[in-house]
Amino acid sequence: MSNFFKKKEEKPKPKVAIHSITGCAGCQLVIYFIRDKLLEILGEIDLVSAPMIKGKNQPGPYDICIVEGMVASEQDLEHLKKWREESKILVAWGTCATHGNVPGIKIFEDDEKVENTVYDNKSNLTGKNKPVKPTPIEQHVKVDFSISGCPPAEIEFMRMMQHFLMGMKPRVYNEPVCVECTLNENLCLLDDGKECLGPMIRGGCNALCPNINHPCTGCHGPLEDANIPQVIKLLERNGISKELIKQRLQKYAGLKFEELGTELR
Numbered sequence: 001m002s003n004f005f006k007k008k009e010e011k012p013k014p015k016v017a018i019h020s021i022t023g024c025a026g027c028q029l030v031i032y033f034i035r036d037k038l039l040e041i042l043g044e045i046d047l048v049s050a051p052m053i054k055g056k057n058q059p060g061p062y063d064i065c066i067v068e069g070m071v072a073s074e075q076d077l078e079h080l081k082k083w084r085e086e087s088k089i090l091v092a093w094g095t096c097a098t099h100g101n102v103p104g105i106k107i108f109e110d111d112e113k114v115e116n117t118v119y120d121n122k123s124n125l126t127g128k129n130k131p132v133k134p135t136p137i138e139q140h141v142k143v144d145f146s147i148s149g150c151p152p153a154e155i156e157f158m159r160m161m162q163h164f165l166m167g168m169k170p171r172v173y174n175e176p177v178c179v180e181c182t183l184n185e186n187l188c189l190l191d192d193g194k195e196c197l198g199p200m201i202r203g204g205c206n207a208l209c210p211n212i213n214h215p216c217t218g219c220h221g222p223l224e225d226a227n228i229p230q231v232i233k234l235l236e237r238n239g240i241s242k243e244l245i246k247q248r249l250q251k252y253a254g255l256k257f258e259e260l261g262t263e264l265r
């Protein structure tokens with residue numbers, strides 16, 4: 001008998017999970033607030049686990065697991081290791097996941113002092129809640145793709161998912177903010193003596209801040225191959241103090257700060 005009328009076999013949709021450890025949930029919100037294309041993407045995947053928006057969530061295995069946040073407790077570590085074991089592809093989503101970001105500022109202060117300031121009662125900080133040294137997720141598990149940003153831009157999620165769905169390796173934008181800023185024909189804020197970190201920071205945000213005359217404060221973290229000493233010299237020539245540059249880099253890239261060279265110490 002002819003197979004002519006037989007329904008074409010559909011390819012199974014990739015099982016996707018969106019999970020979170022210590023962070024502010026802003027990176028997940030970027031995904032859920034994508035306007036035009038979110039439903040289109042959801043039609044192409046099987047979103048099996050997304051505790052922020054779904055009541056019923058499945059454990060792995062996952063084809064793709066997107067993780068927001070950084071490791072700050074024993075429980076974070078336990079979850080992260082489990083998701084890694086359950087996932088073919090693990091994505092570090094956002095600057096907390098890739099660099100440690102704001103929660104990582106803790107390493108610049110005395111642990112005891114921070115905990116006394118934050119918690120009235122420290123008796124709960126035991127077992128799974130026990131704090132561990134704040135760390136980006138790649139320090140604990142293998143990460144397949146890292147997309148920084150506090151939060152990352154929605155276009156970065158769309159681009160990543162499109163590449164995954166086409167069976168391609170996602171191409172992570174890896175140019176400084178200055179590239180998109182120049183393409184947008186902005187006047188350079190450094191010429192006005194403003195403290196823009198764009199030359200050393202990974203773009204992908206379409207120069208969101210300089211577009212509105214606000215200096216880039218570095219929320220995507222430094223580029224892997226940024227020539228940080230040279231950029232610092234350039235910024236200093238423009239009257240920007242080393243102390244300010246240091247504060248900005250500590251805020252978003254604090255946990256990688258030690259790797260950023262001795263120039264800022």
Ligand code: SF4
Binds near residue numbers: 022027028095
């Ligand atoms: S990277 Fe920024 S937006 Fe994302 S979870 Fe961390 S603090 Fe929130």
Ligand code: SF4
Binds near residue numbers: 178197
């Ligand atoms: S304004 Fe900032 S991001 Fe734009 S070109 Fe100047 S330094 Fe680069």
Ligand code: SF4
Binds near residue numbers: 205206
């Ligand atoms: S311009 Fe800089 S601070 Fe603003 S969103 Fe882009 S990377 Fe973040």
